[in-house]
Structures are given as structure tokens and as C-alpha cells.
Amino acid sequence: MSDTKIPRYNCSTLLINVTTSTLTKAQKRWRLAYWTIYSFRAMLSVLPKGRLLSAEILTSHDYIALDVEPEPSSSHDEANKLVSNSIDPDMDGIRLAEMVKNKDSHTLSLLGGVEGVANALGTNPEYGINGNDEDVSRRSQLFGANTYHKPPPKGLLHFVLEAFKDTTILILLVCAALSLGFGIKEHGAEEGWYEGGSIFVAVFLVIVVSAFSNFRQARQFDKLSKISNNIKVEVVREARRLQISIFDLVVGDIVFLKIGDQIPADGLFLDGHSLQVDESSMTGESDHVEVDSTNNPFLFSGSKVADGYAQMLVVSVGMNTAWGEMMSSISSDSNERTPLQARLDKLTSTIGKVGLAVAFLVLVVLLARYFTGNTKDENGIKEYNGSNTDIDDVFNAVVSIVAAAVTIVVVAIPEGLPLAVTLTLAYSMKRMMTDQAMVRKLPACETMGSATVICTDKTGTLTLNQMKVTKFWLGQESIVQETYCKIASSIRDLFHQGVGLNTTGSVSKLKPGSSVAEFSGSPTEKAVLSWAVLEMGMEMDKVKQKYSILHVETFNSEKKRSGVLIRRKADNTTHIHWKGAAEIILAMCSHYYESNGVIKSMDGNGRSQMENIIHGMAASSLRCIAFAYKQVSEEETAYNNDVKARQRLKEEGLTLLGIVGIKDPCRPGVQKAVEACQSAGVEIKMITGDNVFTAKAIATECGILRLDQQVEKGEVVEGVEFRNYTDEERIQKVDKIRVMARSSPFDKLLMVQCLKKKGHVVAVTGDGTNDAPALKEADVGLSMGIQGTEVAKESSDIVILDDDFTSVATVLSPGDQLHSGCFCW
Ligand SMILES: Nc1ncnc2c1ncn2[C@@H]1O[C@H](COP(=O)(O)OP(=O)(O)OP(=O)(O)O)[C@@H](O)[C@H]1O
Numbered sequence: 126m127s128d129t130k131i132p133r134y135n136c137s138t139l140l141i142n143v144t145t146s147t148l149t150k151a152q153k154r155w156r157l158a159y160w161t162i163y164s165f166r167a168m169l170s171v172l173p174k175g176r177l178l179s180a181e182i183l184t185s186h187d188y189i190a191l192d193v194e195p196e197p198s199s200s201h202d203e204a205n206k207l208v209s210n211s212i213d214p215d216m217d218g219i220r221l222a223e224m225v226k227n228k229d230s231h232t233l234s235l236l237g238g239v240e241g242v243a244n245a246l247g248t249n250p251e252y253g254i255n256g257n258d259e260d261v262s263r264r265s266q267l268f269g270a271n272t273y274h275k276p277p278p279k280g281l282l283h284f285v286l287e288a289f290k291d292t293t294i295l296i297l298l299v300c301a302a303l304s305l306g307f308g309i310k311e312h313g314a315e316e317g318w319y320e321g322g323s324i325f326v327a328v329f330l331v332i333v334v335s336a337f338s339n340f341r342q343a344r345q346f347d348k349l350s351k352i353s354n355n356i357k358v359e360v361v362r363e364a365r366r367l368q369i370s371i372f373d374l375v376v377g378d379i380v381f382l383k384i385g386d387q388i389p390a391d392g393l394f395l396d397g398h399s400l401q402v403d404e405s406s407m408t409g410e411s412d413h414v415e416v417d418s419t420n421n422p423f424l425f426s427g428s429k430v431a432d433g434y435a436q437m438l439v440v441s442v443g444m445n446t447a448w449g450e451m452m453s454s455i456s457s458d459s460n461e462r463t464p465l466q467a468r469l470d471k472l473t474s475t476i477g478k479v480g481l482a483v484a485f486l487v488l489v490v491l492l493a494r495y496f497t498g499n500t501k502d503e504n505g506i507k508e509y510n511g512s513n514t515d516i517d518d519v520f521n522a523v524v525s526i527v528a529a530a531v532t533i534v535v536v537a538i539p540e541g542l543p544l545a546v547t548l549t550l551a552y553s554m555k556r557m558m559t560d561q562a563m564v565r566k567l568p569a570c571e572t573m574g575s576a577t578v579i580c581t582d583k584t585g586t587l588t589l590n591q592m593k594v595t596k597f598w599l600g601q602e603s604i605v606q607e608t609y610c611k612i613a614s615s616i617r618d619l620f621h622q623g624v625g626l627n628t629t630g631s632v633s634k635l636k637p638g639s640s641v642a643e644f645s646g647s648p649t650e651k652a653v654l655s656w657a658v659l660e661m662g663m664e665m666d667k668v669k670q671k672y673s674i675l676h677v678e679t680f681n682s683e684k685k686r687s688g689v690l691i692r693r694k695a696d697n698t699t700h701i702h703w704k705g706a707a708e709i710i711l712a713m714c715s716h717y718y719e720s721n722g723v724i725k726s727m728d729g730n731g732r733s734q735m736e737n738i739i740h741g742m743a744a745s746s747l748r749c750i751a752f753a754y755k756q757v758s759e760e761e762t763a764y765n766n767d768v769k770a771r772q773r774l775k776e777e778g779l780t781l782l783g784i785v786g787i788k789d790p791c792r793p794g795v796q797k798a799v800e801a802c803q804s805a806g807v808e809i810k811m812i813t814g815d816n817v818f819t820a821k822a823i824a825t826e827c828g829i830l831r832l833d834q835q836v837e838k839g840e841v842v843e844g845v846e847f848r849n850y851t852d853e854e855r856i857q858k859v860d861k862i863r864v865m866a867r868s869s870p871f872d873k874l875l876m877v878q879c880l881k882k883k884g885h886v887v888a889v890t891g892d893g894t895n896d897a898p899a900l901k902e903a904d905v906g907l908s909m910g911i912q913g914t915e916v917a918k919e920s921s922d923i924v925i926l927d928d929d930f931t932s933v934a935t936v937l938s939p940g941d942q943l944h945s946g947c948f949c950w
């Protein structure tokens with residue numbers, strides 16, 4: 126198409142320079158068309174901007190058809206046309222919002238189902254919205270932006286008043302007033318104000334300092350919550366998958382959801398598989414809700430994806446959603462007291478009460494002594510002598526007795542103590558921010574310095590999470606650069622299916638028309654996809670065209686594998702593909718493929734050879750992923766006897782396609798950080814979902830296992846082993862464990878519980894959904910800010926903003942943290 130077009134300025138010179146008499150009929154038509162558009166555009170350019178926005182004509186198809194600017198590629202052109210659909214002017218944002226809130230299927234079907242709504246919102250299910258500035262601002266003008274109104278932040282005055290409400294402060298103020306009065310009475314205005322005045326100054330100082338520090342802390346929390354609320358979401362706009370801020374999301378956007386994500390707006394299920402949603406933050410219901418296109422396509426913002434993956438069409442945002450309403454009504458409470466603060470508050474009030482009691486006692490005793498005539502003045506004369514005593518003298522004596530009692534109260538109340546902690550906390554939070562740690566829960570500031578054990582996951586915390594396939598075994602043969610070309614095309618085809626259809630990631634072109642592909646998804650998925658495209662010649666679009674997906678079992682950390690049931694459109698045959706942790710997939714196979722396409726049976730010998738291959742790769746710190754395949758008849762897909770009779774894919778008698786080894790390098794500086802922690806007396810344990818040999822190799826690289834020492838029995842265990850111990854055995858053995866491999870989320874939790882039972886102060890670091898239970902249970906949970914899932918972040922106390930284990934070590938290092946800071950005071 127681009128070849129046949131004439132650049133615009135050429136066109137104009139051509140049309141202007143040619144005289145009418147020399148024009149052919151077609152040229153005359155061109156000229157007429159050109160002038161019509163030219164003058165129309167000139168007219169539009171003088172219109173006010175606001176009216177331009179509503180002028181649908183700008184995006185009409187006629188205009189696009191006549192655009193004679195050269196375009197780089199026809200596929201982009203096609204995408205452009207498909208995503209430039211306009212929004213139906215009758216589409217009512219409020220009605221849409223209400224429809225989702227009420228799960229109103231009737232209205233949805235009246236609107237033509239999810240596709241109907243997508244059409245009306247100008248969204249192409251495959252290419253997303255147009256997404257240019259004009260389109261986005263029009264959408265947010267029509268339907269609102271994805272932000273919610275927050276109550277205005279509290280001013281300094283609020284915190285001053287708050288400080289006045291403290292009972293000890295009130296007592297001190299009363300004492301100051303009394304002291305001032307008595308002082309002036311006794312010593313005159315000149316000299317008598319000293320005592321009372323100085324109490325006033327002290328109280329004033331305490332109020333100002335604590336109000337100011339609370340005010341600053343609230344400001345800091347506001348700032349932090351802005352950072353932590355700014356979640357990145359994956360959308361498709363103009364046929365490209367992009368990461369955008371949750372606040373830039375508009376109605377009509379298509380969002381990709383995967384396990385561990387928080388749903389960023391209200392929407393409808395467009396496409397996806399096995400989607401289970403945790404709506405407990407909205408409804409309080411802890412059971413997961415199944416979401417699909419037929420029975421329940423409604424998705425609520427604020428809920429979390431518990432399983433599966435999906436594409437969601439955004440239909441209402443910000444204040445139109447129930448989540449937005451809820452969030453705007455909650456004011457963030459930064460007044461939470463840490464355990465140490467709470468203890469000190471209690472101590473202060475107890476000391477205060479004791480002081481009051483003692484003062485009262487002193488008051489009573491002194492008064493009794495005075496009034497019973499037991500006190501004498503310098504001359505040995507009784508001070509109180511019944512009715513003979515001058516009333517003025519009695520008053521003076523009582524005043525000095527009360528003043529003595531007041532002094533006791535003032536001296537007894539340690540008002541500065543909690544204030545010291547508040548100030549230290551504020552300082553500690555500020556310092557942590559410079560150490561790339563964002564405090565979500567204040568109490569963690571106190572505990573972190575006293576951690577005795579750190580349980581860390583491997584992938585993404587100790588390693589960079591930048592994965593690349595570096596090894597590939599097909600049967601018993603290691604495939605290297607030169608031998609890729611020898612692989613039979615039937616085997617290549619199977620890999621294309623097994624990778625391209627059994628994935629939550631995607632491949633798209635970096636620029637329209639360019640041959641450079643862009644990969645998205647989890648790091649493992651990205652590594653496998655880029656390997657399949659670059660080394661195995663996979664073309665994602667073609668694979669997707671040839672097959673339809675019938676059923677998906679999504680990856681999760683418990684199963685450690687994912688499977689698909691697909692149908693080849695050409696001959697209606699059905700096939701199963703599995704992909705996952707190598708030894709788990711191997712156990713499901715009875716045969717294996719060779720590179721020439723021949724299937725071999727896997728006898729005992731063959732199996733142990735395969736196991737050796739996996740061990741070999743894992744021992745060189747590679748993460749091993751295996752692929753398996755089987756053609757099945759549709760009846761063969763089993764159903765488990767669940768109430769909902771969910772489909773389950775066949776898991777035995779498969780044929781092994783091949784195994785890839787993925788390199789994920791250690792983070793630089795991890796070894797030093799581990800050493801620093803160990804020399805400070807903090808033990809480090811690695812709990813990972815990965816293979817035991819990979820775990821061991823990485824642990825040795827990081828210094829968790831010592832290279833020069835023999836690994837003792839019980840230092841490295843697998844999740845199942847730990848799970849199957851009795852409670853006593855677990856308690857007995859837990860201290861010795863340094864690496865736990867192939868662990869499920871539950872094993873991670875079990876380990877933390879066990880360590881806590883033994884009296885350890887446990888810190889947990891993690892990034893994945895599988896770490897969430899352990900993060901919540903830990904005394905200090907630290908999650909990763911960049912790669913970490915929302916679920917992990919929400920379960921943690923501190924977010925490490927740069928994802929670096931070195932920052933974890935700095936934050937957790939005992940030393941100049943709060944505890945020692947407090948002791949200084
Ligand atoms: N997308 C995927 N598809 C199939 N298998 C996968 C995928 N991602 C990981 N695996 C396999 O599952 C195993 C365990 O994954 P899991 O999520 O439990 O741990 P992890 O989060 O990767 O590791 P860690 O706990 O150290 O962070 C991996 O070793 C790998 O073999």
C-alpha cells in the first residue's frame with residue numbers, strides 16, 4: 126500500500142501545478158478530493174480545541190482512507206484502522222459502572238455481551254484502543270480518570286490538638302498552672318514564675334516537637350502510599366503490549382491479568398483461562414470466585430487474581446467503582462503505634478499514675494502532719510495551732526504542701542520517653558528511604574534490627590531474574606548452535622505449539638513492520654518465548670491461527686507446571702502439551718523424542734540418563750524446564766470428581782519433547798551481603814521453588830553454602846521432606862537447614878512458623894505470590910518493589926525499592942537501628 130501512495134506535499138505540488146485542461150478524468154477527481162480535504166482541514170484548524178475533541182469526523186474511516194502519507198507497513202495500517210473505532214455516543218458510563226457493580230447479566234446481554242460493550246467503547250479485542258493522547262484524554266473526559274478523591278491531609282494544627290489530648294500533658298499543664306500560681310503567691314511576680322514557667326516551656330516543647338514529628342510522619346506516609354499505589358499494569362494499545370501506570374488506565378483499555386495481580390479497575394472478562402479471583406478485600410468472602418465469559422464475566426477493582434490469566438475490558442474507573450468509593454472514604458492512618466511505643470506509652474502512664482499516687486500520699490501526710498500540729502517552724506513553735514493560727518499562714522502552708530506534691534508529679538512523669546522513640550522512628554524511616562526501603566508498616570522498624578534468621582527466596586531476590594536459555598537437550602543429545610538446523614521439522618512444530626500456546630506471555634513486534642520482537646510475561650516465560658522465536662523459528666501468530674485452545678491448566682507454584690489442551694483446526698485432532706519443572710514433567714513421560722523425530726521408549730536406563738542430564742544442568746545453576754506432549758482423543762481428557770467437574774489434562778504416558786536450561790545470574794554483591802549478615806550473627810536460609818541441584822549451586826555461589834565445606838546431611842532438604850516431618854522432628858532439624866528446595870508456598874510458611882516457635886526473630890524476603898503466606902507470617906516481611914507481585918508487596922512490611930538483596934542486608938543489619946538508637950536515649 127505504501128508503494129502506491131504519493132507523499133502529501135508531492136501531491137499538492139502536482140495538483141497545483143497542473144492546468145485543468147491537461148488533467149485526465151481520474152486526476153480531476155483526485156484534485157477535487159484533495160481540495161475538499163484541504164479546505165475541510167483548514168476549517169477544522171480554526172475551530173476551538175474543545176469542539177475538535179467531540180468532532181467524530183477526525184477519526185472517521187473516510188479520513189483515514191484518504192490519508193496519502195506514506196506508511197511504513199501495511200500491518201500497522203491495518204492495526205490502525207482496527208483500533209480507531211469511535212466510542213458510541215449513547216454509551217452511558219454510569220450505566221456500565223452499575224452493571225458491573227450489580228453483576229447485571231441482563232443489561233450486559235442487552236448491550237450485546239462483552240463484545241458489544243467493547244465495540245461500543247471503541248475497543249478492538251485484539252488491538253486494544255487507539256491510545257494516542259487525544260483518545261486517552263477523550264476517554265477520561267467521558268468516563269473519568271482512574272483516581273479517587275482522597276480526604277485532604279491533616280494540618281499541623283490537628284496534630285497540636287492531638288498532642289493536647291494526652292492525659293500526661295494535661296496533668297502537667299494543670300501542675301504548671303498551680304505551680305505558677307503558688308510561686309507568684311509565695312515569691313511575687315518577679316521571681317515566683319520560674320518553676321511554673323519552666324514546666325510550661327517544657328510542656329510546650331514536648332507538644333511542638335511531637336506534633337511536628339507526627340505531622341511529618343503523616344506527610345511521609347502520604348508520599349509512600351502514593352509510591353506504593355502507583356502500580357504498573359499491562360495493557361494493549363494500538364496492537365502493542367505496554368506497561369502503564371494504574372492512574373493512566375481509561376475505560377475501553379484491555380488489561381492483562383495474571384496470578385498475583387490486583388485488578389486495577391472494574392471490568393469484564395474478555396478472554397483467558399481458569400481465572401479465579403479473590404474478592405475478599407471487597408466482599409469479605411474468602412472463597413475464590415471463578416470468572417469466565419459465560420457465567421460470571423464481572424471483575425471488581427481491588428480484588429486479586431488467585432489463579433489463571435485473562436484479558437479484561439475496563440468499563441468503569443476511579444470513583445465510579447466500589448473500590449474507589451471505599452478508598453476515598455478511608456483516610457490513611459499513620460498514627461499506628463509500634464509495639465515499643467505502645468510499651469513506652471504504657472510505662473509512662475504507669476509511672477505517671479505511681480507519681481500521682483505518691484504525690485497524693487505525700488499531700489495527705491503533710492496536710493495531716495500540719496493540721497495535727499506536728500510541724501514546727503524554725504523557732505520550734507507549732508505551725509498550726511487551731512483557731513489561733515492566722516488564716517493567711519494556713520493558706521501559705523497548704524500552698525507550699527500542694528506545691529511539693531505537684532513537684533513530685535512533674536518530676537515523676539517521663540514525658541520525653543515516648544517522644545524519643547517517635548523521633549528515632551522518624552529518623553529511621555528517613556534513613557531507610559535512602560537505603561531504598563519503603564516502610565509499609567511502622568512496627569517493622571523496631572523488629573528489623575533484631576532479626577536472627579533471614580529466609581530468602583532465590584529467584585528474583587538472590588538472582589537477577591534476567592533469564593536466558595543457554596542449554597537445550599533433545600532426547601539424549603545436547604543441541605548447540607550448529608545442530609539446531611538438524612532438528613526435524615515435526616519436532617520444531619511440536620515445540621512451536623508447546624511454547625506458543627502454553628504460555629501466559631506474548632510476542633509482539635517492537636515497531637510496526639520491524640522484525641525485532643518484543644516479549645512480555647514472567648521472566649521464565651520471556652526466556653522460553655525468545656528462545657523459541659530466535660532459535661526454533663517460532664511464529665506466534667501462525668501457531669495461534671492453526672490451533673484453538675480448549676482448556677488450560679495455568680502454572681502455579683504448587684503444581685510447578687502448566688498444560689494446554691489444543692485442537693488443530695485443519696484436522697480436528699486434539700493434543701496435550703505440558704511445560705514445567707523438569708523432574709516433575711519427566712516423571713509424567715513414558716517415551717521421549719529424538720531430534721530426527723523418532724519416538725523412543727524410556728526404560729529404566731533411559732530415565733536415569735535423563736535424570737543425569739537434568740542434574741548436570743541444575744548443578745551448573747541452570748533452571749530446567751521440560752516440555753512433554755501427547756495426542757489424545759477428546760474423550761480421553763479426564764474430569765476429576767470435583768463438584769464443578771473441572772476438566773483435567775492427562776498427566777501420564779506422555780512423550781518428552783526436550784529440556785531447556787535457563788541461566789539466571791546471581792546479583793552482583795549478594796555474596797558480600799550474605800557474608801555481612803552472617804558475620805553479624807544473622808543466619809540466612811534459602812527457601813526456593815526451584816530444583817534442589819539448582820538451589821545448591823546458587824546457594825554456593827552466594828555463600829549460603831560454603832564452597833570449602835562438605836554439605837552435611839540435613840543442610841539441604843526438599844519441601845516434601847520438610848512437610849512430612851513430625852512437628853518435633855521439624856523443630857529439631859530446622860536450625861540446621863540452610864537450603865530448602867522445591868518448596869510450595871505452604872512449605873515456606875511452615876518453615877517460618879517453625880523458626881518462630883523456636884524463638885527466632887524471622888525476616889522473610891520474597892517477590893512472588895508463593896512467598897505471600899510466609900511474608901505475612903514473618904516478624905519482618907520484605908518484598909521486592911520492581912519485580913514483586915502485588916500480593917507479595919501487600920503481605921510485606923517493607924518494600925525494597927531497588928529489588929537488591931544488598932539493600933535487604935543493610936536494612937536488616939543490626940547496629941545503628943532503632944533498638945540501639947533507643948538505648949542511646
Ligand atoms: N511459567 C512457567 N511455566 C512452567 N514452569 C515454570 C514456570 N515458571 C517456573 N516454572 C518451574 O517451576 C519451578 C518453581 O517455580 P516457583 O514459582 O515455585 O519458584 P520461583 O518463584 O521461581 O523460585 P523462588 O521461590 O526461588 O523465587 C521452577 O523451578 C521452574 O522449573
Ligand SMILES: [Ca+2]
Pocket residue numbers: 582583584585586891892893
Ligand atoms: Ca521468587
